[in-house]
Amino acid sequence: MAETRVGSIEEDIGEVLITREEIEEAVARIGGEVTRDFRGEPLIVIGILKGAFAFMADLIQAIDLPMEIDFMDVSSYGTSTTSSGEVRILKDLSTSVEGKSVLIVEDIVDTGLTLSYLTNVLKSRGVKKVSIATLLTKPSRRERAVDIDYCGYEVEDKFVVGYGIDYAEHYRNLPYIGVLKASIYEK
Numbered sequence: 001m002a003e004t005r006v007g008s009i010e011e012d013i014g015e016v017l018i019t020r021e022e023i024e025e026a027v028a029r030i031g032g033e034v035t036r037d038f039r040g041e042p043l044i045v046i047g048i049l050k051g052a053f054a055f056m057a058d059l060i061q062a063i064d065l066p067m068e069i070d071f072m073d074v075s076s077y078g079t080s081t082t083s084s085g086e087v088r089i090l091k092d093l094s095t096s097v098e099g100k101s102v103l104i105v106e107d108i109v110d111t112g113l114t115l116s117y118l119t120n121v122l123k124s125r126g127v128k129k130v131s132i133a134t135l136l137t138k139p140s141r142r143e144r145a146v147d148i149d150y151c152g153y154e155v156e157d158k159f160v161v162g163y164g165i166d167y168a169e170h171y172r173n174l175p176y177i178g179v180l181k182a183s184i185y186e187k
């Protein structure tokens with residue numbers, strides 16, 4: 001269970017990587033691109049829980065098209081340092097994706113294992129097209145190739161938090177992307 005904490009969350013941030021303004025710029029840019037690219041297609045936008053919920057909420061409001069939304073929750077098998085490459089679906093879709101264009105919304109693409117698995121699952125369910133929008137990507141960590149169609153920002157290999165992304169279930173409500181002070185991990 002996550003530890004119950006008190007006090008300001010901003011005090012724990014050592015570095016701001018992506019500001020709130022930069023996030024807003026990326027949301028507007030990607031929203032415009034998706035609006036242009038998906039016109040006239042039945043669209044379903046799928047957010048990957050929990051990390052993508054903040055980006056998903058803002059992004060769908062920047063897309064001026066009819067759409068359905070849904071969510072999936074997934075977790076990787078293995079430990080934080082070793083991954084078997086297998087992904088477990090903890091919450092599946094409640095809508096049918098057959099024949100529809102799907103836009104997966106992710107917070108951050110790291111090794112690429114999660115998204116390479118998910119795109120295969122969705123293709124096996126008969127989707128017309130799978131596209132990927134991610135706020136962040138860490139290309140230096142990639143183990144599986146992932147075709148990212150829409151990307152906010154490339155980040156270096158640092159463990160980030162904020163704007164939906166957690167450390168031990170905290171910091172999701174931080175309005176920007178930051179890196180925690182080393183003292184937080186050492187606790």
Ligand code: 5GP
Binds near residue numbers: 051112158
């Ligand atoms: P992948 O399957 O691409 O390795 O995993 C992507 C997932 O790993 C992201 O959705 C996120 O949950 C987690 N992740 C990757 N990098 C970070 C990071 O810097 N901070 C946090 N909190 N989670 C990360």
